[in-house]
Amino acid sequence: MLKKSLLGLGALLLLFPTMAFAADGDPSAATLNMGLNALWILVAAILVLLMQGGFILLETGSTRMKNAGHVAGKTIFTVGLASLVYWAVGYGITFGGDASESLNKFMGIGNFFFDPSILAGEGDSYPATIFFIFQLAFAAVSLSIAWGGFAERAKLSVYLIFTIVFAAVIYPIIAHWIWGGGWLAADGAQDYAGSTVVHLTGAMAAFAATILLKPRIGKFNKDGSANEILGHNQVFTSLSVLLLWVGWFGFNAGSAVSVGEGFFGYVAFTTQLGAAGGAVSALLISWLVKGKADIPSMLNGALAGLVAITASCAFVEPWAAVVIGLIAGVLVFVSAQFFEKIRVDDPISAMSVHGAAGVWGTLANGLFATQKLVDQVGVGKAGLFYGGGGEQLWVQFLSVVVCGAFAFAVSFVVLWVIKQVSGLRVTEEQEIIGLDLSEHGTYGYPEALKRAGTNTTSL
Amino acid sequence: MSQMDLAQRLLEINGAGTLQQLRTIREEVQERVSSLLREEYRVVPVVEALNELHDALIRRVLTLAEQDTARMGLVAPPVPYAYFLFGSGGRGEQTLASDQDSGLVYGDCADPEEAELAAAYFGALGSRIVASLFEIGYPPCEGNVIVSNPEWCLPISAWEQKVDRWFAEPSWENVRYLLILADARLLAGDAELGRRWKGRYIGDMMSHADIARRMLENTLRHKVLIGVFGQLFVEHYGENAGSLDVKYGAYIPMVNIFRLLAMRADIPATSTLGRIRALREIGALSGDKADEAAWAFEVVLRLRLLASDRDDNGQWAGSGKLRSAVLDKEEKAPLKKALRICRRLQRQLEKEMQRRFGGR
Numbered sequence: 001m002l003k004k005s006l007l008g009l010g011a012l013l014l015l016f017p018t019m020a021f022a023a024d025g026d027p028s029a030a031t032l033n034m035g036l037n038a039l040w041i042l043v044a045a046i047l048v049l050l051m052q053g054g055f056i057l058l059e060t061g062s063t064r065m066k067n068a069g070h071v072a073g074k075t076i077f078t079v080g081l082a083s084l085v086y087w088a089v090g091y092g093i094t095f096g097g098d099a100s101e102s103l104n105k106f107m108g109i110g111n112f113f114f115d116p117s118i119l120a121g122e123g124d125s126y127p128a129t130i131f132f133i134f135q136l137a138f139a140a141v142s143l144s145i146a147w148g149g150f151a152e153r154a155k156l157s158v159y160l161i162f163t164i165v166f167a168a169v170i171y172p173i174i175a176h177w178i179w180g181g182g183w184l185a186a187d188g189a190q191d192y193a194g195s196t197v198v199h200l201t202g203a204m205a206a207f208a209a210t211i212l213l214k215p216r217i218g219k220f221n222k223d224g225s226a227n228e229i230l231g232h233n234q235v236f237t238s239l240s241v242l243l244l245w246v247g248w249f250g251f252n253a254g255s256a257v258s259v260g261e262g263f264f265g266y267v268a269f270t271t272q273l274g275a276a277g278g279a280v281s282a283l284l285i286s287w288l289v290k291g292k293a294d295i296p297s298m299l300n301g302a303l304a305g306l307v308a309i310t311a312s313c314a315f316v317e318p319w320a321a322v323v324i325g326l327i328a329g330v331l332v333f334v335s336a337q338f339f340e341k342i343r344v345d346d347p348i349s350a351m352s353v354h355g356a357a358g359v360w361g362t363l364a365n366g367l368f369a370t371q372k373l374v375d376q377v378g379v380g381k382a383g384l385f386y387g388g389g390g391e392q393l394w395v396q397f398l399s400v401v402v403c404g405a406f407a408f409a410v411s412f413v414v415l416w417v418i419k420q421v422s423g424l425r426v427t428e429e430q431e432i433i434g435l436d437l438s439e440h441g442t443y444g445y446p447e448a449l450k451r452a453g454t455n456t457t458s459l
Numbered sequence: 460m461s462q463m464d465l466a467q468r469l470l471e472i473n474g475a476g477t478l479q480q481l482r483t484i485r486e487e488v489q490e491r492v493s494s495l496l497r498e499e500y501r502v503v504p505v506v507e508a509l510n511e512l513h514d515a516l517i518r519r520v521l522t523l524a525e526q527d528t529a530r531m532g533l534v535a536p537p538v539p540y541a542y543f544l545f546g547s548g549g550r551g552e553q554t555l556a557s558d559q560d561s562g563l564v565y566g567d568c569a570d571p572e573e574a575e576l577a578a579a580y581f582g583a584l585g586s587r588i589v590a591s592l593f594e595i596g597y598p599p600c601e602g603n604v605i606v607s608n609p610e611w612c613l614p615i616s617a618w619e620q621k622v623d624r625w626f627a628e629p630s631w632e633n634v635r636y637l638l639i640l641a642d643a644r645l646l647a648g649d650a651e652l653g654r655r656w657k658g659r660y661i662g663d664m665m666s667h668a669d670i671a672r673r674m675l676e677n678t679l680r681h682k683v684l685i686g687v688f689g690q691l692f693v694e695h696y697g698e699n700a701g702s703l704d705v706k707y708g709a710y711i712p713m714v715n716i717f718r719l720l721a722m723r724a725d726i727p728a729t730s731t732l733g734r735i736r737a738l739r740e741i742g743a744l745s746g747d748k749a750d751e752a753a754w755a756f757e758v759v760l761r762l763r764l765l766a767s768d769r770d771d772n773g774q775w776a777g778s779g780k781l782r783s784a785v786l787d788k789e790e791k792a793p794l795k796k797a798l799r800i801c802r803r804l805q806r807q808l809e810k811e812m813q814r815r816f817g818g819r
Contacts, residue, residue: 225700291682291692 030123036259037126041134044254048137051247052079054240055144059151060444061236062296062348066434067152068232069444074156075147078163079140085167086139088113091132093172094180105183108176125258134254138198139171141251145202146411148350149209152216153425156439158418165414166205174201174403188380189399190369190392192267193255195311195361196403203355204407206346212415213424215345217431226340229347234295241299245275248306252313263314263376270313270321271306277325278305278332278357285330296349300336301329303353308361312368314377320368327364328357355404362400366393464491465508472515478523481516482595488512489555502761503732510551516595517544518647524587528580536577538566538614539649541656542588545604549642550714551730552760556767559592560600562643563612564656574614585612604639615656622660626667634673638715641722644729657727672816674722678715679805679812684708685798691791699780705766706779709759709798716804717752720744731756752804755797762786762794 027035052075060072089112096110103109120127143166150158175197177184191197220226231237252271256264282301286294305325312324335352346352369383369392380395382388418424425431430438434449443449468488475481492509496502521542529535546560547553565581568574585606589599599605606612613621622640625633640660645653684692684703693703703709714731721734724743728734732753739749766781786794 221698221700225698226696228696288687289690290695291684291686 033259034120034125034127037257038120038130040259040264041126041254041257042130044250045130045134045137047247047250048134048141048254049079051137051141051244051251052076052144054242054244054247055141055147057236057240057243059144059147059348061233061238061240062231063152064229064434065232065445066436066443066449068436069442070156070435070439071151072444073440074159075144078143078147078159081160081163082140082143082167083136085164086136086172087132089168090139090172091135093169094135094175104181105186106176107173107182108180131257134257135175138194138251139167139175142171142194142198142202143167145199145350145354146205146209148203148346148348148354149206150213151347152435153213153431154209155422155424155426156435157422158415158424161418162205162209162411162414166411170205170407170410170414171197171201174407177403178399184399184402187395187398188392189395190315190365190374190377190380191311191362191399192314192377193252193310195307195358196399199307199310199354199358200362200400200404201407203351203353203358204404205411206350207344207355208408208411208415209424210344210346210351212412212419215343216347217428219345220343224343226343231296231347237296237299241302244303245306248275248310252310256314267313270316270318271309273318273321274309274313274325274328275302275305277322277327278302278308278329281326281329282333283329285333289333297333297336300332300349300353304328304332304357307354307357308364311358311361312365315365315369315373315380315383317368317370317373320364324361324364324368328360331356331360359400359404363393363396366390366396465511468512469515472512472519475519476523478520478591478594481519485512485516485595493555496761496764502757502764506552506760506764509555510548510553513548513553513557514646517548517592517597520591520595521588521647524584524591527587527591528584531583533580533583534576536565536568536573536580538568538577539652540565540581541648541650541653542606542646543643543653543656544646545639545642546600548646549644549729551644551733552714554764554767558598558600559589560602560604560639561588561606561611562604563606564615564618564652565613566649566652567614567616577614578609581612582607582609615652618656619659626660626670629667629670629673631673631677634670634677637670638674638677638718641718642729668816671723672812674719675808675812675816678719679809681707681712681715683712683798683802683805685795685802689795689799691795691798694780699782702780702782703786704779705759705762705781709794709801710763710779712805713752713756713759713801716801716808717756719808751800755800758793758797759801762790 056072056075059075060068063071091114092110092112093107096108096112098110099108114132116128116132118129143163146162146166147159150162173182176182178189178191178197179185189196216229218227219229248271249268253264253268256267258264279298279302282304283293283298286292286297305328308324308328308331309321313321316324332349332352335356336346336349339346339349339351344351365380365383367383367385369380369388370386371382371388374380374382381392383392384390415424426435426438434443436443436449468484471484472481475484488509492505495505525535541564543549543562543564544560545562547557548560563581563585565577568577585608589605589607593599599607604611610621622637625637629637637660640657643657645657686692691703692708693701717731717734717738720738720743721728724738724741726734726737726741728737735744735749735753735756738744739746744752762781763779766779
């Protein structure tokens with residue numbers, strides 16, 4: 001009922017904007033506009049937060065039963081911790097306005113322990129509270145992507161320490177560079193909803209972790225060949241992709257941070273096309289190459305399509321969105337095989353889905369961005385195929401390389417230090433018994449698994 | 460392996476008095492064959508010689524097993540018996556590491572008492588044969604299609620009832636049994652009894668639409684391991700990563716295709732090359748197609764032989780999987796060509812199935 005009347009109100013306002021001026025004492029057009037923006041952004045923020053449900057199911061479904069409770073539960077814990085850290089420090093580093101002009105190129109300062117005004121101020125297009133929640137949800141997504149590289153072998157304490165560093169420093173600085181008025185923003189880097197900022201950053205942290213943690217026991221044989229460690233629940237994994245897909249409408253279309261003339265609808269539209277392209281091409285390529293249509297590959301393809309279109313959803317035409325998704329689906333399949341070949345154990349394909357596809361999506365702007373859409377968004381220039389020359393492509397390339405390198409380097413250093421000080425990985429026995437028992441004392445599936453170590457090695 | 464060599468070996472086998480002697484002969488022959496294969500010999504003469512040796516070894520084991528059974532105090536009943544090989548043995552395509560797939564049929568007895576004695580005798584003989592063959596390095600069939608299994612060691616009347624039941628109820632499993640029978644080859648025993656037993660079902664199978672459809676399905680079950688880009692579908696994971704399942708991805712599909720075509724044309728030959736030859740003679744395959752098919756089968760057969768080797772314990776073992784190290788570039792090209800030919804044949808059969816049975 002509430003939804004209906006709100007929709008009606010919105011529609012009337014769009015049709016008859018003068019209605020808002022109808023009588024004294026009624027809210028002004030600006031206030032109504034602000035209210036609609038606020039509603040949409042909060043809905044989007046909730047959708048993005050709900051994507052954590054997707055990550056829980058994705059990571060749990062792609063790993064083994066003996067770690068299920070740990071893998072699922074730690075996501076909620078780290079979202080909680082990251083929220084506190086981001087509130088205290090991270091948000092201020094991304095969006096704080098007190099830094100000197102030269103420092104501001106690198107990071108922001110101010111708004112630490114964020115204490116927003118309780119209402120939107122005069123002339124604001126949305127309340128700061130809602131913007132904070134929206135941004136926080138993004139930071140949490142990036143963090144959960146990183147966990148893919150830690151899965152099934154990192155100690156719980158490592159999750160705790162890394163969450164603090166990631167939510168306070170690593171993610172906020174990169175977000176500042178592109179979205180907070182930092183040096184890449186000045187260059188005109190196009191990353192509409194965060195292929196680079198959110199996905200590549202998370203993937204690079206995962207990459208650093210997986211290098212330092214080394215492969216899971218039993219993943220590779222002495223002769224270098226790989227073993228398949230199957231996830232324990234493909235239904236979880238499929239459901240996770242649906243959750244993420246739906247949440248992504250908040251991620252991308254929410255990044256319009258306004259309702260206005262309805263541009264966020266266009267963003268949602270290209271998002272759907274990109275995701276669809278990824279799912280279709282990944283299934284087909286796995287079928288053609290391996291002779292069997294691989295479900296995990298297809299699911300990764302859908303996610304890769306989403307990751308890739310995230311940067312470009314506001315800058316490209318519908319056909320290009322389809323192409324970007326199709327290529328992302330093939331890319332993620334090839335990339336996953338590549339990482340396995342170089343003996344990097346990536347249990348939930350974080351590097352391929354969020355890394356490879358994140359790079360591709362960001363670069364795709366340099367190829368497919370159209371002048372009309374660039375004018376609409378107001379960032380950067382048209383791409384190579386639309387008369388913009390190679391300039392935008394170069395800017396995109398630069399942002400990928402710099403952000404990727406920064407995220408990788410800082411994550412690597414932080415994790416290396418932790419490794420030297422307290423160690424990253426659980427003991428061999430703990431890993432074999434499972435992290436549910438070693439880190440938390442009970443199994444996620446107590447009835448399916450024996451408690452004492454009698455039968456656990458074969459899991 | 461020269462004719463002289465072979466004749467000499469066959470004589471040795473027939474003179475061998477113990478299983479240990481037979482085992483030694485087998486070892487020596489297999490070493491020789493194994494090196495021959497690597498020296499690029501034409502595969503067909505090698506396979507033929509190898510199978511003559513296998514046949515001779517098994518026949519000798521049968522004789523020794525009869526003697527053992529007699530020593531145990533069991534008296535042979537006054538009925539003839541016939542010993543059949545199924546699977547690769549039936550087709551004369553045994554490798555260096557083949558298992559035992561066998562069946563035994565014996566004559567009907569005059570009265571129930573005698574029948575009971577016969578069952579006991581042939582049961583003991585069957586078990587003795589299986590144990591002896593195991594001793595000289597032939598592991599029993601995993602599917603339990605073997606003479607020590609009472610289901611596969613029966614008097615002819617029971618066999619006939621059994622086969623009739625399979626016809627009457629062409630479930631997936633029963634059709635699989637019928638396909639196994641199609642490769643049956645009389646190795647030893649009474650030829651007349653053997654002919655009668657085979658005559659019972661050969662020629663009859665394809666007249667049942669139900670059975671024909673199921674056989675077609677069963678025949679096409681194994682996919683040829685080559686992709687649309689001409690790439691080989693190798694194993695991705697585990698100890699066998701990078702190896703190709705030559706047995707189920709190349710050899711068995713070809714065997715299945717020509718078995719089916721042969722059955723349809725009422726051809727009694729059991730070897731795949733024999734079936735191709737016969738199909739050509741009756742005009743079911745053109746000269747070109749038959750040459751092509753025979754060439755492809757030889758390529759696959761050679762690699763299948765290469766896929767069997769000694770395992771870590773020195774036992775001859777055939778996973779049917781060919782390590783990629785064995786497959787150099789020169790071997791890959793003909794293999795791919797052979798697989799494409801095989802896939803084309805499968806497609807033709809598939810299309811025919813769509814036409815005849817309206818698809819699945």
